[in-house]
Amino acid sequence: MSSIAPEFRLSRFVASLTDIIFWVVVIFTLIGLPIVLILLFYIQLPVINDKLLTPYLALTWLADPSRTLPIVKSLIHTDFFRITTFPGFGFAALLAAGTIFIERKLLAKMQLRVGPLYCGKIEGILQLMGDGLKLISKEIIIPAKADKPIFWAAPLLFVGTAAAFISLIPVAPGWVVADVDVGLLAVFAVIGFFPIITLLSSWSANSKFPFIGGIRALHQMVSFEIPLILSLLGIVILAGTLNLTEIVESQQHYWWIIFMPIGAIVFFTTILAELERIPFDLPEAESEIVAGWLTEFSGMMYGLVQLGSYLKLYAFAALFTVLFLGGWNGPMVWPPFPQEIITEGIKMGPITLHVPGLPLLDQEMLNGTLWFTIKTVGVILVILIPRGVFPRIRIDLLLHTGWYKLIGLSFVNIFIALTLVYAGVLGPGGLIQ
Amino acid sequence: MTAPLPPGIQLEKADDRIMTLNVGPQHPGSGHMRLIIKVDGDYIVSCDPDPGYVHRGEEKMAEYRNYIQNIPHLERPVIHDSCNILYPYCLAVEDLLGIEVPERAKYIRVIASELNRCVYTLYWLAIYGIFLGHSTMFMWPAGDREFCIDLLEAMSGARVTHSYFVPGGVRNDVPANFEERCLRQIDYFEKRLKQYEDIFYQNPVLKQRTEGTGVLSRMDAIRLGTTGSVLRSAGVDFDIRKKEPYDVYDNLDFQTQVLKEGDSYARSRVPYLDMLESCRIIKDALRKMPKSGSVRTKLKPNPKGGNEEAYRRVESGRGSLGMYVVSDGKPEPYRVKISVGSFRNLICMPYLLKGEKLGNMPAVYWSLNYWPVEADR
Secondary structure, eight states: OTTTSOOOOHHHHHHHHHHHHHHHHHHIIIIIHHHHHHHHHHSOOOEETTEEOOHHHHHHHHHOHHHHHHHHHHHHTSHHHHHHTSSSHHHHHHHHHHHHHHHHHHHHHHTTOOOSOSTTSSTTTTHHHHHHHHHHHSOOOOOTTSOHHHHHHHHHHHHHHHHHHHTTOOOBTTBOSOOOTTHHHHHHHHHTHHHHHHHHHHHHTTOHHHHHHHHHHHHHHHHHHHHHHHHHHHHHHHHOOOOHHHHHHTTSSSOHHHHOHHHHHHHHHHHHHHTTOTTSOGGGOHHHHTTGGGTTOOTHHHHHHHHHHHHHHHHHHHHHHHHHSOTTOOOOOSOOOOHHHHHTOEEETTEEEOOTTOOSSOHHHHHHHHHHHHHHHHHHHHHHGGGGTOOOOOHHHHHHIIIIIIHHHHHHHHHHHHHHHHTTSSSTTOSOO | OOOOOOTTOOOOOOOSSEEEEEEOSSSTTTOSSEEEEEEETTEEEEEEEEOOTTOOOHHHHGGGSOTTTHHHHHTGGGGGGHHHHHHHHHHHHHHHHTOOOOHHHHHHHHHHHHHHHHHHHHHHHHHHHHHTTOHHHHHHHHHHHHHHHHHHHHHHSOSSOOOOEETTEESSOOOTTHHHHHHHHHHHHHHHHHHHIIIIITOHHHHHHHTTSSOOOHHHHHHTTOOHHHHHHTTOOOOHHHHSOOTTGGGSOOOOOOOSOOSHHHHHHHHHHHHHHHHHHHHHHHHHSOSSOOOBOOOOSSOOOOSOEEEEEEEETTEEEEEEEEOOSSSSOSEEEEEOHHHHHHHTHHHHHTTOBGGGHHHHHHHTOOOHHHHHO
């Protein structure tokens, strides 16, 4: 194996980096700089505070932290930043990309393989980017008799619905895109879209195998949504609210998984089914129905569906963390921001720099994000492991599991919650607060 | 109206309930063949296997080459089990030409054919794993094949198409420290096989899924003419190694593996038990093998048979594998007929799949131990 695999050498890696930097500098000075200078000759520069705003002055503004930090801080607290970057899409996509890499490596280690190894030199860390580039550059083929508008819209709708799901997840105190009062109901409403999109895409492809896959997905999702909703009723009874942020705040002292392990198990099983992961990957069972409802997707349309399904994976894992594992609650481990920097400024040789607007993010938020991420990644790992252990289940056994066992167990869970409330142990005015 | 159809072909009537699925030849769950499956909802109404996509005319090709030249191309139908498919040919040609095989060569042949049975069965098991969606069971056997392939490479010099058996013995002797190395690798291989039991055969999801599906009764198995693991999983104690022992199988200590259930689970388990038994056979053969001696009887250049015929069969990875060689006094055989277990096992597929769910199709299909290339010859 060692003769085939490239051995990682730090020196070679640094050498390749310096190579790239050298060529960038050379090309920029020879071609880029003359172009910039020629452009500056023709552009009318604005005058601000009686000073001509030359590019050099703009660059000094960028380099001056006392000018840039307030701008960055005001940017962080806009809705745009929340939707695109931190609790929203960017954070989720980053975690999803990490999940794909971890899944490949973990599965490879379970199966005595090495996994992606070449792309990116270090353990194939850039494999995902390579796959994405390949998918973007591939031709998109659409079946001749497909219903084209719906067929085109399905992958976009899928990603959009997954992103809507993400926007409901509270990541840190006060950090949530959409703080809905009936947050849990909103989650159920968003989950209800997935089978519709699956069925639309499979029907519009006008092909046999996607059709069977779509029907299977519909059966699976509808029969598993009922135990999914029922298994969360216990939490609503005990926390007395549907707001996800308030549910997290109600778990400051103890997590709900301690009182409702049965609900957690039912919810975890339904997550696996909703995500179409092994052992419940019937809608994509490749030995029976080619690739199920994904059969006719090609190129970046397939890539979008995959992106959507991994966003969905992150969202479900985060929902499990929020509902059962206490969300962002955890001991304070993040070091506090040093106060001297705010009061006395930063001493840089002869100069003392006073920076307004520090700290950018408060300690509680950073600590909460840390704990939330750790718990979510843990849940994702547990979701990934069955793929290496179980074969695929059959549709009648799946429906039997959903309708008989899981619904029964979720009713047991509700009775446990009601008993705890009526015995006066938990809930409003209970013994444990 | 379009052009009239050619004679013998008729258009199918459209039906609201029944949907026809063409599983293959371009389908991840078909192999080099096509299954025309009609489904009513999730239930299979009828199944019509359509092999023949990889027909290469091996039997006709054998009529234009002399007895030695036939060896490299007759093993092509099953390159994973090439020793076992050459075995009956070599035995039949030895009968025709009246050649005595040295004792040591007989033991080496048995070891090579048992190793090759393991190679084939692991490949088959890997595909059975991925057909059921168990990706770990795809990777583990595919990796563990290397132990047996390594040993066969040491013996013959090739990883898959060995061309190791020749009429009159084997092509060359085993290397110097072969016995020690073989014992070490087979011991480790047995340990790995025990782990398959835990992750695959005792897996509750797999048992739920395959037990009681595609049940073949004992009488049906005999009537349909199935052979090998399919027959033995239906409760019939029939193994050619025991019933018609060839070479030194009657000296060796082993048992036939028989299960009673006759469902997909039993059919997938018998080859696995056979592999464990193969390890026993190899160890026994290594112990009883003469330590030195000739391994090949030299033939005359371009040997000719009389006006005779010979039929010999062996137990291959897929069941009984027979070769019928007819000679008419020329250096080339007049006719070589290959009778394979794969095709006989395929015959029971329409009976087994009728009334099953579509999800059971891969579990039943691949449990029949069918190799499309061999069936097409």
